Amino acid sequence: MYTLENYQWGLVAYYIGALLIMVPVWRVTRVLPWFPVRWFFRVVFVAISLTPMIVYRDMDFLAPAWGVAVFEMIYPQTGEGWQRGVWPMVVVGCLLYALVLAIWLVIRRRQNKKLLVEEVPREEPTLSEVMSEEGDVKQAGADI
Secondary structure, eight states: OOOHHHHHHHHHHHHHHHHHHHEEEEEHHHTTSSSHHHHHHHHHHHHHHHOOEESTTSSOOOHHOOOHHHHHHOOOSSTTTHHHHHHHHHHHHHHHHHHHHHHHHHHHHHHHHHHHHSSOOSOOHHHHHHHHHHHHHHHHHOOO
């Protein structure tokens, strides 16, 4: 039987490995064309790989939720079966995706406002500039 320290070191090793695998996932999903689609796949990967849950109801050991779901499918311990591991991943994925989209919308709205406020340089003079230049020319001609 494993001790609490063995479980903790195993969990640390698992999460370090999951974080290392996340780098290629980010690079692969970078080619997807639209931000919400790209982040959907990223959030699904994060939710599946990083969601922890309690393995046994009477112990405090944690394990990845996908692992608990697989073992519950193979050797059911409770009446809930594989759903015991799937529902935490679904909830974490939905909350994380909603958070990412909310942040994206706020940033996008601020960028749009900033673009609208910034003045675009004009090449042609406005009518008032032309009129004021003509008035200066008429006054200069009257002085001669």
